[in-house]
Amino acid sequence: MGLKTALAGVAEIAASVLVVVAFTTLVLLVAGAPPLDTFAVLVKGSLGSWSKLSHVIKVWIPLTLASCGLLFTFKAGLWNIGVEGQVMMGAVATTLAMRMGGPSPLAGMVTALALVAGMAGGALWALCAGFLKTKAGVHEIFAGLGLNFVSQGLVLWLIFGPWKQPGIASMSGTETFDERLWIPSIEALNLSPAALGMAVAAVIVTAYLLSSTRLGLYLRAVGGNEKAAVLFGLKPHAVMTAAMLCAGGLAGLAGAFQVSGVYHRLIPAISSGYGYLALLVVLLAYYNVWAAPVVAFFFACLNTGAIQLPMLLSLDSSLSGVIQGSMVIAALAVHSVSTRSRRSRG
Amino acid sequence: MMMDGFDMLLVASAVIAGATPLVMATLGETLTERAGVVNLSLDGTIVLSAMAAFVVASLSGSLLAGFAVSAAVGACVAALVALFSVRLGMSQVAVGFVLTLMTRDLAYFLGSQYARTEGPISGSAPVPVLSGMPVLGQVLFNHSVPVYLSMIMVAFAWWYLYRTSWGLRLRCVGENMEAAYARGIDPDLVRVVYTVAGGALVGLSGAAFSLCTKPGWGQPQGCEGSGWIALALVIFGAWHPVRAALGAYLFAFLQVMSIHFQSWFPDVPAQVFQVAPFPLMIFLLAVSTLVHSEEAKMLAERHPLLRILTRGLAQAPPLSLGKARSRD
Numbered sequence: 001m002g003l004k005t006a007l008a009g010v011a012e013i014a015a016s017v018l019v020v021v022a023f024t025t026l027v028l029l030v031a032g033a034p035p036l037d038t039f040a041v042l043v044k045g046s047l048g049s050w051s052k053l054s055h056v057i058k059v060w061i062p063l064t065l066a067s068c069g070l071l072f073t074f075k076a077g078l079w080n081i082g083v084e085g086q087v088m089m090g091a092v093a094t095t096l097a098m099r100m101g102g103p104s105p106l107a108g109m110v111t112a113l114a115l116v117a118g119m120a121g122g123a124l125w126a127l128c129a130g131f132l133k134t135k136a137g138v139h140e141i142f143a144g145l146g147l148n149f150v151s152q153g154l155v156l157w158l159i160f161g162p163w164k165q166p167g168i169a170s171m172s173g174t175e176t177f178d179e180r181l182w183i184p185s186i187e188a189l190n191l192s193p194a195a196l197g198m199a200v201a202a203v204i205v206t207a208y209l210l211s212s213t214r215l216g217l218y219l220r221a222v223g224g225n226e227k228a229a230v231l232f233g234l235k236p237h238a239v240m241t242a243a244m245l246c247a248g249g250l251a252g253l254a255g256a257f258q259v260s261g262v263y264h265r266l267i268p269a270i271s272s273g274y275g276y277l278a279l280l281v282v283l284l285a286y287y288n289v290w291a292a293p294v295v296a297f298f299f300a301c302l303n304t305g306a307i308q309l310p311m312l313l314s315l316d317s318s319l320s321g322v323i324q325g326s327m328v329i330a331a332l333a334v335h336s337v338s339t340r341s342r343r344s345r346g
Numbered sequence: 347m348m349m350d351g352f353d354m355l356l357v358a359s360a361v362i363a364g365a366t367p368l369v370m371a372t373l374g375e376t377l378t379e380r381a382g383v384v385n386l387s388l389d390g391t392i393v394l395s396a397m398a399a400f401v402v403a404s405l406s407g408s409l410l411a412g413f414a415v416s417a418a419v420g421a422c423v424a425a426l427v428a429l430f431s432v433r434l435g436m437s438q439v440a441v442g443f444v445l446t447l448m449t450r451d452l453a454y455f456l457g458s459q460y461a462r463t464e465g466p467i468s469g470s471a472p473v474p475v476l477s478g479m480p481v482l483g484q485v486l487f488n489h490s491v492p493v494y495l496s497m498i499m500v501a502f503a504w505w506y507l508y509r510t511s512w513g514l515r516l517r518c519v520g521e522n523m524e525a526a527y528a529r530g531i532d533p534d535l536v537r538v539v540y541t542v543a544g545g546a547l548v549g550l551s552g553a554a555f556s557l558c559t560k561p562g563w564g565q566p567q568g569c570e571g572s573g574w575i576a577l578a579l580v581i582f583g584a585w586h587p588v589r590a591a592l593g594a595y596l597f598a599f600l601q602v603m604s605i606h607f608q609s610w611f612p613d614v615p616a617q618v619f620q621v622a623p624f625p626l627m628i629f630l631l632a633v634s635t636l637v638h639s640e641e642a643k644m645l646a647e648r649h650p651l652l653r654i655l656t657r658g659l660a661q662a663p664p665l666s667l668g669k670a671r672s673r674d
Contacts, residue, residue: 027452027455027456030456031455031456079439079443081443132628132632136632136636137632137636138628138631138632139581141386141439142574142577142578142581142627142628142631143628145574145578145624146578146624146625146627146628147625147628149571149621149624149625150621150624150625152621153618153620153621157618276447279443280444280447283440283444315455315458316454316455316458316565318450318451318452318454318455318458319451319455320451321447321448321450321451321455322448322451322452322455324447324448325444325445325447325448325451326448328444329426329430329441329444329445329448332430332436332440332441332444333430333434333436336430336434336435336436337434340434340435
């Protein structure tokens with residue numbers, strides 16, 4: 001690690017940003033949209049005021065939680081695409097716990113238990129995919145995807161069936177919870193210190209577990225070379241299951257926050273696609289714990305900034321996904337080209 | 347044949363028609379994976395090519411132009427996969443997954459102004475003489491042109507893979523790149539060619555959705571999710587075009603039946619039937635993997651009936667699937 005490597009890193013980032021800006025401009029021109037105005041809307045819509053920034057943080061929290069979870073599975077060499085369903089099941093479990101607890105005098109306790117239930121829900125769902133992989137040999141991508149479809153069906157069924165609002169079921173979701181059950185937040189700032197603390201803690205704990213404990217070592221051993229890990233006396237399937245449990249728990253916590261801190265009820269699109277987005281976050285962060293929250297913040301800015309595109313420029317908000325995706329592709333491509341040329345130079 | 351408004355012939359005909367896009371996508375991905383490349387971008391590619399086909403066909407008024415553009419879009423996305431994974435040696439799964447999300451968002455971004463507009467539909471075109479046949483006429487020969495095309499493609503893919511020297515070369519690269527190289531075949535070139543060709547078929551499947559089976563364009567698009575099903579079907583079909591196509595027909599059958607089940611069991615919520623085919627698909631994947639295990643083989647030794655079953659379901663992926671060739 002020297003100045004040369006650092007400079008190469010900066011050059012890589014600059015090159016990928018350049019590619020992304022060029023590509024996005026091209027897409028905008030094809031759509032007949034003014035590129036400069038669009039970029040301005042994205043920046044102002046995310047960092048322009050405190051209320052915008054607090055919204056960014058509300059996106060950042062679940063995104064960071066899910067990304068931390070994915071670091072465990074990626075280290076173990078697993079493509080946990082089921083993270084989306086794990087977020088949803090965390091939300092479902094939290095909703096269930098809050099409905100059972102109700103607005104009692106001990107509302108704070110109910111909320112805390114509901115968050116734990118969310119983690120358990122996500123972890124259990126991840127366990128399903130883990131067992132399908134280790135016991136039945138179904139690749140985790142297909143097991144996870146199938147379970148994503150199932151959890152989406154379950155969420156819809158709950159909203160239109162057993163948990164429908166009194167009167168009429170609707171796409172707007174279940175009944176809003178009593179205010180005492182919400183995650184406490186500072187109203188003037190529209191920010192929940194407790195949730196923010198949870199996300200920061202998740203990053204620190206993940207970093208610690210992955211770098212300084214046996215678990216981290218085992219995960220890297222299995223992810224690096226499954227056969228060699230067996231020779232060292234490790235049980236790859238047990239390690240993989242542990243990775244899935246960690247990932248599912250953190251994804252479930254993200255879903256729990258969506259329910260208790262953002263929407264205060266269960267809605268059909270409760271996961272907001274943050275599971276899939278977290279996969280992109282971790283890819284762009286090159287599986288680095290400390291880079292993941294930074295990338296997550298950048299992605300959260302794009303998501304928040306794009307909300308106003310339909311209103312101000314009558315453009316679809318899916319532009320954020322186009323930028324995020326091209327960012328990851330460009331970064332991966334630039335990185336692999338530069339490592340190749342460095343290797344060939346010696 | 348009638349039972350509670352349930353007509354066997356109508357169901358069979360609906361299955362053949364409904365499976366068309368899935369058959370095309372599954373065949374395309376089978377070709378690609380036979381060359382050793384996993385193109386995971388299917389789901390987004392189908393949405394993007396469905397949008398492109400719909401927009402081009404409604405602006406130009408030509409269905410043919412719509413289908414041509416969709417094939418070009420699919421080929422372009424696949425070319426990106428080939429460039430990044432075969433040429434640059436990047437992870438095929440990572441590239442494919444990012445592209446699947448990005449192409450879907452790109453489709454919704456570029457296509458938003460055309461959502462829910464009127465567009466052309468590839469109408470019914472019964473085959474003369476053949477459509478007059480009893481039973482078979484209605485089931486097989488009373489469809490639109492893309493449906494016939496998909497049926498011809500299945501036969502063609504089988505013939506190409508197993509009866510031509512080009513097909514032999516393709517399978518050889520998928521099984522053992524070094525051996526293929528030693529025989530004077532350029533493995534990278536073969537991989538790029540079949541990734542792009544497979545991508546074109548996947549693109550056509552998008553057009554088959556938006557111009558034929560699920561006509562129209564909107565958000566969310568009805569074909570979202572089918573790319574993932576096609577990917578699972580390739581495994582279920584054990585990388586054999588005919589078996590993969592049969593899987594597509596099976597899936598279409600489950601979807602058609604879910605509509606009927608809904609009317610037969612009104613107490614069970616509709617969402618259950620809508621998502622039921624997906625876990626069923628996983629279950630079938632699990633079964634087709636399990637029969638390959640040692641225990642299953644030992645059991646099969648003793649029971650002749652089981653032996654036939656395991657042989658029918660056993661699968662073995664192309665050996666170099668997902669791997670990049672080292673150039674050192």
